[in-house]
Amino acid sequence: MMKTFAPLLHSYWYLFRGAGMTLLMAGASVVPATLLGGALALVHVFGKRTARSALQVYLFVVRGIPLLVLLTFVYYLLPLTGIDLPPFWGVVVVMSLYYAAFMSEVFRAGIESLPQAQWDAARSLGMTRHLLLRIIIFPQALRLAAPPFVSLCVNLVKATSLVSIVGLWELTMASREIVERTLAPFQIFLGAALIYFCICYTLALYGRFLERRSLVGH
C-alpha cells in the first residue's frame, strides 16, 4: 500500500503549491465576477430596455459557449493583439466575464423572488428608493442568493482546472507534470482530486449552512 502511493507521498508538496495557485486564480476571478454580476443584475432589474436587451445577448452568448473555447481563444489571441497582459490575468479576465453572467442570474433571482408586497409596503411608508433598496430589498435578496452563489463558487474552482489545457500552471497542471515524471497517473490524479474535493466540499458545506440559515427566517 505504502509502495503504491509512494509517488504521491514524494510529491504532495508540489501538489499543494499547485492548489495554492488554483485558490489564487479562483480568488482573483471571483471578486470581479461578483461585482460585475451584481451590477448586471441591477441592470436587469432596473435598467432601460436597450440595456436589458444588450444584457440578454451577453447572457445568451456566455451561456452557449464553453469556457474552454473562450480560454483557448484568449490564449491564441492575446499574443496577436499586442496587448501585453500576462496569461494569468488573461485567464482572470475571461473567468470573471464568464462567471459574472451566471452570478447576475443568481442575484437577479434573489431580487425578483421577493414578493411585490414588500416594495409596496416600503413605498407606502414613504421610503426613498435608496433606503428601500438598502434596508429592505438587498439584505433579503443577498440572503436568498447566498446558497446558489456558493455553489457557483464551487463551479468556478473546478473550472480553474481548464486553464491547464491552455498551459497555465495550477493544481491540474502540477499533477500532469508529476505524472509525466513518475508514470503513476492513478495515484497522482487521485491525490489532486482529493485536494479539489477538500476545497470544494468545504465551500459546499458552507453553502448548505447558509441555506439552512436562510430557511430559518430572520
Added chain:
Amino acid sequence: MPFDFHFIVRLIPALLEGAEITVELAVLTFVICLVWGLLVALAQSSRGPLAWIAGGYIQVVRNTPLLIQMYIIYFGFSMIGFGLSGFLSGLLALCIQNGGYVAEIYRGGLQSVSQRQYEAGRALGMRRWTLYTSVILPQVVARVIPPMTNQAISITKDTSQVAAIAVMEMMKVAEVWVESSANTYDVFFSVAVIYLVLTSVAGAAGKLSERWLAFAQ
C-alpha cells in the same frame, strides 16, 4: 477583423465532422444520465446503506473537476491494464460527473411532491410501483424539465473538455486548424457560432418537451 471566407468554407465541413462527435457525446451522456441519475436519486431517497453510498457519490463527483475524473479514467485505467479509448473515457467521465447533478435535480423534483400524495396513494391500496409510475413520477417529470434543459446545455459545453484526452471532437478540430493555419479569428468565431447553435437547439428542445410533457401540472 477581416474574415477570410474562402478559409471558412473549407473549415466548416471539418468542424461539422467534429461537431458530430460532440453531439454524439452530449446525447449519449444526457440519455444515460437521465436513467443513471434517477437510479441514484431513488437510492438516495431510500433507507439504509444504499442511501449513504448514493449521497457520498453525489458529493464526490460534484466537488471534483470533470477534467481530473477524465484523467483518472483515461490515464489511470490504461496503467492498470484495461485501457479505454478516449471517446469511452470521456463518455464515462461525463456520465459520472453529470449523473451527480442530474440525481440532485431528480431529488429536488421528488421532494417537491407533497408527502400527502404518497400517503393518499398508499391509503388507496396502490402498490409502490403503481404509486410511483402513475402518481409521483409524472409530476416529477414536469417539474424537472427546466433544470434538465440547463443540464443538457451544460453537458454540451462540457464535451469540449474531452479534447484534453485527444478525442477529435469540435474543440480539438478547432485547435488543429488554428495551429496549422493561424486564422485564429475565423476558427474561433465559427466554433463559437456552432456551439451557440447546438446549445440553442438543446434549449429549444427543452422548451418543446416542457409544452408536451407538462400535462401533469
